[in-house]
Amino acid sequence: MIYRTMIKKTLPRFLDTVNKNYRLIVPEQKGKETYTFKPYSGFSNVATEFLRTIIPPKQFFLPPKEDLFHVSGTSDIEVGAEEEPFSIIFGLHSCDLHGIDILDKAFSYGGKDTFYWRRREKTGFIGLSCLPDKYCLCKSMHTDFIVDIYDLFLYTLDEVYMVSVRTALGDDMLRLCPELFREPTGKEIAEYKDRIEERESMFTRIMDITNLADLLTLEYKSDVWEQYSHRCLFCGSCVMVCPTCQCFDVYDSTDLLTDITVRWRRWDACMRKDYALVTGGHNFRGARPERFRFRYLHKEIGFAEMHGKATCTGCGRCSETCPAGIDMVEVVRSIRE
Amino acid sequence: MTKAKEKPRLGLYSLTSCSGDILEITNLEEDLLKLLDLVEVVDLNVAMPATGMSPDIALVEGAVTQAGEAGFLRGLRKKVKYLVAIGTCACTGGVVARGPKKRKGWLRDVYPETGEGFISGFPRPVSDVVPVDFSIPGCPIEKGYLMHCLGYLLRGVVPEVPNYPLCMECKMKGNECLLRYRGLPCLGPVTRAGCGARQPSVGRPCDGCFGAYEDANREALTEIFRQIGLGEDEIKKRFDLFWERG
Numbered sequence: 001m002i003y004r005t006m007i008k009k010t011l012p013r014f015l016d017t018v019n020k021n022y023r024l025i026v027p028e029q030k031g032k033e034t035y036t037f038k039p040y041s042g043f044s045n046v047a048t049e050f051l052r053t054i055i056p057p058k059q060f061f062l063p064p065k066e067d068l069f070h071v072s073g074t075s076d077i078e079v080g081a082e083e084e085p086f087s088i089i090f091g092l093h094s095c096d097l098h099g100i101d102i103l104d105k106a107f108s109y110g111g112k113d114t115f116y117w118r119r120r121e122k123t124g125f126i127g128l129s130c131l132p133d134k135y136c137l138c139k140s141m142h143t144d145f146i147v148d149i150y151d152l153f154l155y156t157l158d159e160v161y162m163v164s165v166r167t168a169l170g171d172d173m174l175r176l177c178p179e180l181f182r183e184p185t186g187k188e189i190a191e192y193k194d195r196i197e198e199r200e201s202m203f204t205r206i207m208d209i210t211n212l213a214d215l216l217t218l219e220y221k222s223d224v225w226e227q228y229s230h231r232c233l234f235c236g237s238c239v240m241v242c243p244t245c246q247c248f249d250v251y252d253s254t255d256l257l258t259d260i261t262v263r264w265r266r267w268d269a270c271m272r273k274d275y276a277l278v279t280g281g282h283n284f285r286g287a288r289p290e291r292f293r294f295r296y297l298h299k300e301i302g303f304a305e306m307h308g309k310a311t312c313t314g315c316g317r318c319s320e321t322c323p324a325g326i327d328m329v330e331v332v333r334s335i336r337e
Numbered sequence: 338m339t340k341a342k343e344k345p346r347l348g349l350y351s352l353t354s355c356s357g358d359i360l361e362i363t364n365l366e367e368d369l370l371k372l373l374d375l376v377e378v379v380d381l382n383v384a385m386p387a388t389g390m391s392p393d394i395a396l397v398e399g400a401v402t403q404a405g406e407a408g409f410l411r412g413l414r415k416k417v418k419y420l421v422a423i424g425t426c427a428c429t430g431g432v433v434a435r436g437p438k439k440r441k442g443w444l445r446d447v448y449p450e451t452g453e454g455f456i457s458g459f460p461r462p463v464s465d466v467v468p469v470d471f472s473i474p475g476c477p478i479e480k481g482y483l484m485h486c487l488g489y490l491l492r493g494v495v496p497e498v499p500n501y502p503l504c505m506e507c508k509m510k511g512n513e514c515l516l517r518y519r520g521l522p523c524l525g526p527v528t529r530a531g532c533g534a535r536q537p538s539v540g541r542p543c544d545g546c547f548g549a550y551e552d553a554n555r556e557a558l559t560e561i562f563r564q565i566g567l568g569e570d571e572i573k574k575r576f577d578l579f580w581e582r583g
Contacts, residue, residue, distance in 0.1 A: 031513040055511050064509035233557050235526035236501065240508035256488035257371045267509060272501050273552040288552070323504075323516040323526060323561055 004174065004181040005160040005188055012043035017176045018088055022124070025060070027053055027091040037089065048091070048156075051133055052317050056243035057089055057096050058103055061120040062267075064240075068115055068250070070262040080262070084119065088151075088173070090126040095136075095315040097127055097150055098143040099243030105307050106246050115265070124169045127153035129195075132203050135316025137329065139200070140207040143313045155192060162192045207329045208336065209310070213301040215335055220293070224334045229288040231324050236269035238295070238318035238326075244303075244311040245269070270294050296331060345491055348380035348392030350413070352399030352406050353433060353460065356383055357477040358424035359398055365480055372484075375491065391416040394490055397469075400426040400433050400460035407466045414467040419490050422463040423483065425476040425546050425579055432476070434460040435577055471495050476546035476579065479532050499531045500550050503543055507534035515542050520565045522575050527553035545579045 006014065018024050024040035027047045035050045037057065055064075067080030092100075100120075107116040127150040138144040146153070151170035155162040162184060165171055174181050184192075239245045249268040254261040268275060271291055276284035285291045303311040312328070319327040351359055359381070365372065379390040395417045401407055414420055425431040436443070440459065448455055463469055473486055489496035503525040507514075515521040515537055523542035525534070529550040536543050549555070555576070562572045 031518055033518055034513045036511055054513060055508065059511075230554075231557055231560070233504075233526040233554050233561075234502070234552065235504035237504050237508055237514065237526075240505055253485060254488050254492070256375065256484050256491065257368060267505070269501070269505060272505075274500050288554070321514060321517060323514060324557060 002165045002171075003184055004163045004165060005157075005184045006154075006163055006180050007160055008156075010180045011048070011161070014177060014180055015040065015043055015046065015090060018090075018126075018173055021176060023085045023087040025087055025089045030054065040090075046091070048128065050091075051093070051130055051136065052315055052320065054317075054321075055241060056099055056315070056317065057092060058099065058243055058246070060087070060089065060123060061100075061103065061107075061116050062246060062248070065264060065266045066115065068263045068265050070260050072258070072260045084122060086122045086124070088124045088126060091128045092125050092150065093128060093130045093315075094146045095138045095141075095143050095313040096243055097125060097146045098138075098313045099315065100125070101146075101149050102244045102303070102307075102309070102311050102313070103246055104149075106244075106303070109306065124151045124167075124173075125149060126151065126173075127164075129153075129155040129199075131199055133316070134204055135320045136203065137205065137207050137312070137314030137316060139203045139314070140205075140209060141310065141312055141314035144199075144203075155195065157188060157191050157195060160188060162188060205329055207314075207332050209300075209332075212310075212332065213304060216297055216300055219335050222335060224331070225289040225293040227334075228326060228331060229292045232271075232288070232292050232326060233324055234271045234273070234288060234291065235323065236271045237321050237323065239269035239271055240267060241317040241321045243313055243315055243317070244299075247275075270298065296328075296335075344375065344377045345394065346379045346390060346392045347376040348395045348413075348417070349378065349382070350380065350395060350397045350409075351383045352397065352410075352427065352463075353402040354399030354424065354426045354431070356398065358427075358475075359383055361477045361480055362396075362483065365484075368480075368484065372487070376487075393417060394419045394421065394487075396421050396423045397463050398422075398424040398427050400430045401463060401466050402433065402457050402460045404456050404458075410463060410467045419470045419495075420463075420467065421486070421490070422469045422472040423478050425474050425548065426460070427463045428472045428474045429548055429579070430460045430462050432578065472498065474498075474529060474547040475532060476544075479535075481533075482531055499529060501530050502526055502550055502553070503528045503530045503532070503534055503537075503547070506530040506532075507537045507543075510534055510538055512537050515540070516561065516565070522562055522565065522567055522571070524558070524575060527555055527558050545576070548579060 015024060019040045025037050026040045027035050027050055028038045028045050029047050030036040035047050035053045037053050069077050069079050071077045107113040151167045152173060153164040163181065165174060247268045247270060248265045250263065250265045252261055252263050285294055299312045300310045349359055363369065379388045379392050395413055397420065422428050426433060444455060473483060486496045507525055512534060516523045521542040523537060524545035525537060525543040527549055528543050528545045529547040531547055559572055
């Protein structure tokens with residue numbers, strides 16, 4: 001890895017240039033408190049101080065609804081996705097990059113998922129540092145910094161960005177406008193260190209995950225699940241906005257007028273009653289508390305048993321989005337008590 | 338030359354309603370012409386005289402309120418292969434099935450003198466009178482979903498109704514949650530998906546016209562409505578619009 005600094009005021013020039021060479025995706029403000037990823041439409045629309053987009057970057061590799069392949073009465077099977085240009089996503093925080101890492105593992109387990117990887121392989125990432133708010137749990141989940149996945153990572157200092165260049169693609173991007181980058185000075189390195197320390201002290205909420213997998217399993221029959229299931233709407237919002245929730249449903253539909261049959265894959269949610277319904281009518285998680293519990297068990301245990309890390313990245317989206325105000329920290333505390 | 342295969346026959350019937358669902362079908366425009374290549378419309382009681390032919394598939398909109406409508410449905414049921422309720426009025430009674438106790442007063446208010454002899458029973462869904470093969474909810478129905486369902490029915494398969502909350506569909510579109518971020522009394526968390534979140538996508542809370550999906554947690558949403566400052570009357574009105582029958 002090499003490190004460079006870039007004067008903050010030159011970021012528009014840099015992004016303009018990146019946008020000329022790749023399809024650039026950036027965060028934009030949507031509502032008063034919400035943000036969303038959009039194709040770059042000029043620097044004035046780019047949000048640089050934001051924490052989370054409504055929908056995480058998974059949308060770019062696992063779209064909410066995707067045409068896997070289609071077939072008509074007269075043609076062979078045709079693969080659905082159109083050839084897309086190489087994309088760069090700007091503004092990813094450490095938690096979201098960890099989220100992508102988890103998806104990469106999930107969609108490689110037992111063989112590569114071609115539908116996921118055909119998009120993922122054509123995407124580069126420019127990370128961006130951030131300061132936590134009351135929903136951020138990355139420090140607790142050990143996802144508050146990242147050393148892989150990204151191509152470039154921008155740490156915000158007073159006057160400059162400290163730029164970590166991790167890959168050849170990152171270096172390529174730098175070379176698009178080399179005049180913007182230079183060696184960091186001793187003063188800048190010192191400032192970078194101060195900022196890390198400062199950020200560390202800003203986390204106001206901590207979720208204790210010590211032996212959490214064990215506790216969740218031991219408290220499988222706890223009343224906590226029943227209590228929360230009265231408050232929970234089972235609306236599936238937490239699942240949709242989770243950077244690592246990856247469940248999908250696959251189904252076919254035939255267009256009446258064109259006679260083309262499409263095999264779709266669409267996001268699905270374990271909070272949904274039909275999710276664990278199988279042929280013959282048996283439902284493995286028909287009752288609400290079972291479904292509420294399952295999401296926590298899967299976030300903290302299921303994946304960890306195979307890959308050594310929990311699938312919660314601490315991004316805070318589920319707690320921020322939940323219309324019922326159900327907060328993961330509170331649930332975990334209830335289990336711990 | 339072999340004789341061209343006969344086209345499946347479609348009948349469209351309007352009971353007591355605003356006819357908004359049949360109107361949506363006429364709004365198919367170009368697609369309507371293509372649809373007419375595939376089916377023969379034998380009945381369209383709001384727009385053309387009956388042909389006297391029996392349909393294979395009957396789409397029925399509106400609630401059953403007037404004398405004769407129940408008998409008509411029973412007769413229709415005997416003739417058709419598929420009887421499909423389209424639109425919320427046909428599925429649940431809809432808006433016209435609000436306020437059963439106030440009904441007499443409303444009749445007097447709306448039709449002062451003539452209302453005296455007016456016969457109008459309490460609006461019932463089609464399925465209260467005859468078995469329906471399938472229901473397509475919505476006020477009005479969603480055109481794309483109707484075409485999807487017709488595609489299935491013309492191939493002899495009864496389609497599935499989406500059984501998940503509107504919130505999922507709304508999130509998939511990347512919308513900001515109106516309940517959470519704007520404190521608007523959105524019925525999305527308890528309402529069946531299928532419309533593509535047409536109201537929340539333009540900043541209006543969902544009114545619940547698709548009705549409840551199985552296992553919707555109405556109690557939890559009622560509690561949230563209280564927390565965002567709605568009074569008991571306002572909460573009742575929100576659910577009343579499409580949810581309450583009797």
